[in-house]
Amino acid sequence: MKKTFGILLAAAMLLTGSSCSVLSKLSKGIKNERDSVRSFEKTALKALEDCDEELLKSCFSKRALERADDFDKGMKYAIDLYRDGKATVVDENSSSYSFYEGNGHYKFVRGYCKFNSGDNRYKMVWTQWLEDTRDPDMVGVYSFDLIELSDNDDVKFWDIAGINYPERQYLHDMFSTISETDGASYDTEARDIFSEELLDNAAFTEISPMLKVVFAQDGNSVGVLWTDTDSGHTDVYAEIRYDTKDYIMAFRTDGEKVTAASAAEKAEDIVIKDNDITGFAAIANS
Secondary structure, eight states: OHHHHHHHHHHHHHHHHHHHHHHHHHHHHHHHHHHHHHHHHHHHHHHHHHTOHHHHHTTBOHHHHHHOTTHHHHHHHHHHHOOSSOOEEEEEEEEEEEEEETTEEEEEEEEEEEEEETTEEEEEEEEEEEEESSOGGGOEEEEEEEEEOOSOOOOOOOOOSEEOOHHHHHHHHHHHHHHTSOTTTHHHHGGGTBOHHHHHHSOHHHHHHHHHHHHTOOTTTEEEEEEEOTTSSEEEEEEEEETTEEEEEEEEEOSSSEEEEEEESSGGGOOOOTTOEESHHHHHTO
16 A cells, blocks of 8 residues: 555646646746747837947848848838837737747747837837757847838738838738729629729739739748839839749839739749730649
């Protein structure tokens, strides 16, 4: 009887010790995530207050900086958008994600922080990778968005390398508007985004495939964004995935509407013609 009691007591102590160890590791993991979020939040606010571009840039991962060819444009926009010195945080939160894929382990957090600066109200949203065993260069901040808030605080965030700025926002708005409608009505919703001239002049055999490709996109299928103003227009490019294959699509904007669109397997094959759509039929029908 004593022997049996001793075995049971030892087993209970072992289970308790194991449980405490698991809880301890879990608690440590949560603390590390929280500390990482707060560290970036504090650093980002200081960088904005001091107009310190290098400080903010130092928080981004090597991979984010490689993929965001337009990083400097985003940085300039964020620094110029912030005004009135000291920030006062009014709300903050974060969500953490951890998963295994193949032989890799991945962990990242998505954070947001609302704050006031003088009479101005802002929200910053970001994705921050804490672990990527297959690609350590992913560790760091990957995407960042600084938003000046108005009466409407419901702003959709897209997890794309770098810092968001207005020219990028055309694509974000396009994806958001079309992807939030059902398949029967997204051609009607398109007129909120694309110019009347484009939709009236372009061949229907390209309009429908273009909407089909755009409708399939979300923040997870858009890899890289960049803009080009060398032509005197604003051309926005996106690396996308459609039906398991990678493509490039581009849209020309006049500041309010999309006036031209093109898609191809490679950026050098993009052909942007005003009031015309090219390349989408080949992709959608492949």
